[in-house]
Amino acid sequence: MTGSSSDDSEVPSGATRRSDATRAAILHAARERFAADGYERATIRSIAKDARIDPSMVMRYYGNKEGLFAAAVSVDLRLPDLSAVPRAEMGRALVRHFLRLWEGNGELTAMLRVGATNQAGAERLRDIFREQLLPVVGRVCPDPEQVPARAALCASQVLGMSLTRYVLRFPPAAAMAPEELEAWLGPTLQRYLTAPSP
Amino acid sequence: MTGSSSDDSEVPSGATRRSDATRAAILHAARERFAADGYERATIRSIAKDARIDPSMVMRYYGNKEGLFAAAVSVDLRLPDLSAVPRAEMGRALVRHFLRLWEGNGELTAMLRVGATNQAGAERLRDIFREQLLPVVGRVCPDPEQVPARAALCASQVLGMSLTRYVLRFPPAAAMAPEELEAWLGPTLQRYLTAPSP
DNA sequence: GTCTATAATTCGATAGAC
């Protein structure tokens, strides 16, 4: 009964499944739709249509809409080790990293949009904050008690600029050049990271 | 034909309509629902239920869901005239104003939530930025060419903190005391408003 | 002014043929 079945619905051990291309197409379409429409308006049907497959395939592969979202959005900020850059340049380094990250990545916009309306989305963003940003700030802030607040301040400015620039599209925010943004936001993060607590 | 009709569906000239209480209840419920659930998940049915009236009344009064949203959300930031405060304290004054505004006002959270997912909501936020924040910054910034960018930077930090504190509820952001926030964000806005362009 | 009933869509999810 192990190999005599005429269909190949069983997951093979090491070989690539025939469905891998389909799965990748679904995830790609899901990321774009979630980013563009948010969680509620990004329908399984529209995602399937983008991926040029049948909607039922999405259900088969990912169980339900939440499963699809969880599978589609896995954000790795790839934050640099700030303790490796000169202390006076940490702010700008962090801003530059985030700017590059946002420019070519709809996933982050998706997370932001979904986090604003969906409870599970907000929780994912809190996870990312806790697991990825907190440790980085922890390595450059001597007082552990101040780490959460300083990290949250950095997050507020970075997410705020992302919101106004990529989601709400305030014309001046969308028009600013990356170098300009880096020059303005860099000192802000620098202060949140290193200035004495007020 | 003007007053002989047996029903009172026509809008009277100066007197209060019998439906005013109902309309107010609808708008109140709509604000809360839009703030709590975002545009898509805030259904007319749920709003009507909160207002303890029939869902069809909402349609009758506001035409459709977009009309209801437009009527429910009319944000007046009541921004102070910054040119009336000492130049060195403008940043803190602006932060303090926004903090007070956000604390007791679900409307702003609603705008933020809806703006993140709904196109019309984003446009309303752009309107508020252009009509209310731009003029205030314009009065304290000597170079008109720099006004939009400086205003957008202020908006990014204010909206970013609102997002992380009230919508995404990052624990450290939600836990910070207003005085603490004022001390951290004040200098940031102060620099965005008055520091020489980098 | 208020409500019932329902039309017209749309969505997530399931069943089952091939």
Added chain:
DNA sequence: GTCTATCGAATTATAGAC
């Protein structure tokens, strides 16, 4: 593995009785 067909539920919106 893929697709058709469809269910059941929810939604916006309309028509019309009282």
